[in-house]
Amino acid sequence: MDTLRDAILRAATNRRAPLPRTGGLDAADVDGAARDVLDRMLVGLWEHGWLPVDVVEAVRRAAEPRAESVVVDAVARTLAGYRSLHPAWVEQAAAVDAVVWWDPAQPYLPQWAARHIEVLDEAVAVVVAALAALIPLPALPEIVPPPGSPLADVTHHHVDPKVLKRVRGLLAKAESTAFPEEAEALSAKAQELVTRHALERMPTEVATTASRRVWLDKRYFDGKAQIVHVVAEANRCRAVVYDLGFVALVGEELDLEIVELLSASLLVQATRAMVAAGDGARKGDESRSLAYRKSFLLSYAHRVGERLKAANEPPTDDDRLLPVLAERKRAVDQLFTTLFTRTVSKSTPIRSEAGWQAGRAAANRADLDVRRS
Template structure:
């Protein structure tokens, strides 16, 4: 009981679970998720960058189209839109700060917001159901690709090298995801309806995040190894990140 009393308090996620399915605005349909997972698994395992990029791009298209369709459908009043939900995603040691930075980059590009609870070992991601699914899938895939790139070649890398690698990787991934998000949104044939719908959803996510976490602080990470930074940026440029990147922070 004494140990229990010293445990840190985990805030309750008092948000209604997102509902939905095929044709709705909630969680991604199981069949679509299965297709996306299969595409990303092939992208992670293939030794041919061109093939991996094509597979990831296909996965991105599936998830992007689902999210945009859900936003447009809710905006037109065809189906009531679900409010934002929240999901906890584990951030394992070591280099948990850099990994949380990567998750924040993926969440921001997918119109979600991430709050890192370092003492608990997880991030809470707030967003709409299709976006939360995309964040979890893409973050997991990018971690696998980062780990593979980090352990390619020399194995006796220093801690500073590895941490700098992951920080640079996350920073460059953020740039690529942001650019892909803008490109996907600008290609939609109904921007006059889409952009206000996305802005409304983003505002709802921000309001929910503030309600769940009224007091947050900003954490800064510092890269100390120039070679690790360069290798991290190169790995991010090679990463097949397009599970679905048409999201706004």
């Protein structure tokens, strides 16, 4: 057992090391060794700030789909061993479909192999691939109490269901329309609605400052991350971009929910506008180049950020609201500096002037004065 564990770890940390062979070994022993190494790895990540969605997203980017499958199962298996879980862990496990589908009374790995029509050696190779993706992961700030922590009563603030329904309706229309001007006007209406909703609730609710992570597609990551960043700033949140593939957000819970909702829609709209800008272009034209599309998204984000910020300026004559806004900002800044002790500014070069101008035009077409809509 110890020798097989060592062989699995060697293969995961050294690509030149041979993959473990299971011939002549009892299936239960092979399963025990593979599960032990993988589960210990996950428990270590839980203790260093990682959450189920984070782990699955990281493996999805670095390994094949089968490796993601064994990691999702390991998430279900490890979390099942804790007596207490913060609700966020339950939500995250559900988000990645982590359920115990196998018979726990029988060795897991042979059941996984049968389900995927693989031999046991190949199943071990998949575990090795999963470990190879997990081992290099750095520690992350703890944003949710780890599994097994004592549960404390926490008041969660969410967008009112009626407001949420209206906002989702506006954003769905924005995503489905073929007219950029209409899409931006609808998005602006959604932003105005949630801003008014948040400001109206502020004086009567105790702030609950928290942090969330938004994972993004690898393609054109810098531009997409910048879109999330500007939406966060426009909604009283702060953001840090991780090259791992996500944006970390800090803000009041209600504002974080708004940021996730609006940025998801704007990402759809920005991507569609970017692709449309190259419609009809011939192969090799600049509008279909990587530099053009990256510049397009960065410019789109920059201009959308300007317009959202202008649309979200809080009233300057509300004596009841201004102290609340100031206190919320202090709370967000304090949590931000606690979680992220060292951050660096990063600039992204613009390599296509045409892409920059097209992106700005796409974000600038609509009249965002929604009072006239």
